[in-house]
Amino acid sequence: MSRVKEFNTENSTAGAETRECVLEIKDLRKSFGTNKVLNGFNMNLYQGESLVVMGKSGSGKSVMIKCVVGLMEADRGSIKILGKELTHLERAALDQLRAEIGFLFQGSALYDSMTVRENLEFPLRRHAARMKNDADTETLVLEALESVKLAHTVDLMPNELSGGMKRRVALARALILKPKIILYDEPTSGLDPITSKEIINLMQEVQQKYNTSSLIITHDVDCARVISDRMVLLVDGINYAEGNFKELSQSVDPKVRAFFK
Numbered sequence: 001m002s003r004v005k006e007f008n009t010e011n012s013t014a015g016a017e018t019r020e021c022v023l024e025i026k027d028l029r030k031s032f033g034t035n036k037v038l039n040g041f042n043m044n045l046y047q048g049e050s051l052v053v054m055g056k057s058g059s060g061k062s063v064m065i066k067c068v069v070g071l072m073e074a075d076r077g078s079i080k081i082l083g084k085e086l087t088h089l090e091r092a093a094l095d096q097l098r099a100e101i102g103f104l105f106q107g108s109a110l111y112d113s114m115t116v117r118e119n120l121e122f123p124l125r126r127h128a129a130r131m132k133n134d135a136d137t138e139t140l141v142l143e144a145l146e147s148v149k150l151a152h153t154v155d156l157m158p159n160e161l162s163g164g165m166k167r168r169v170a171l172a173r174a175l176i177l178k179p180k181i182i183l184y185d186e187p188t189s190g191l192d193p194i195t196s197k198e199i200i201n202l203m204q205e206v207q208q209k210y211n212t213s214s215l216i217i218t219h220d221v222d223c224a225r226v227i228s229d230r231m232v233l234l235v236d237g238i239n240y241a242e243g244n245f246k247e248l249s250q251s252v253d254p255k256v257r258a259f260f261k
């Protein structure tokens, strides 16, 4: 019997099964010595949806993301991205697949010694082959910056930008390869409520414009409420509960309730 508590009423996963699964995680396990961090984690991200994964500090969210992007090797389990099993891929194929995933890391992670333009050109240079038939670099850089309403900052240095602007430039950089999936790691952390709202609005806009699927790791209940089509709660190393925000926030299970206090 499944251990997962599914809150599967109304529209949470309705229709999800008929959509393409762009990221499928099955029975993911990762331990460090005796510390069993992921203990059979399962998750599906479907085309076009915004899936929020919430877990308390130290629950293994970053470990899960690192396994997905290939920065960490899982002990067991399967990760399929766009139908391709990660563990079976050679380096070149893995690199190609990585170009299908955009990341927005905590703290933006822009290169401080590069201009905004150079920051955005960086992934284009790394994946030059992917973009060879596309518009020229300048057009792509400006298009990505326009999507986050910051085309006028193209020649500025990161230290000339506010925290919220840096986050938006980082989002533009994540978008520049036109990825099918975007992974957001705590997209609103360290931002004030108004700037957080701006970022959330932009995340929704780019989702529509670029037709991406989003996996969002966050502690921010307000962010989860606004952005999630569906949520997975990571507790005790597993996908403990799944459902939409309304369903989960009305749960009587103490482990689920703890997220919404």
Ligand SMILES: Nc1ncnc2c1ncn2[C@@H]1O[C@H](COP(=O)(O)OP(=O)(O)OP(=O)(O)O)[C@@H](O)[C@H]1O
Pocket: 032, 035, 037, 055, 056, 057, 058, 059, 060, 061, 062, 063, 064
């Ligand atoms: N390289 C590592 N070596 C040993 N233990 C690790 C390593 N990386 C993570 N861990 C352990 O795995 C557990 C989960 O860490 P992780 O960073 O995934 O938590 P998290 O849910 O992302 O937390 P936070 O919300 O605070 O960022 C922690 O107990 C951490 O100490």
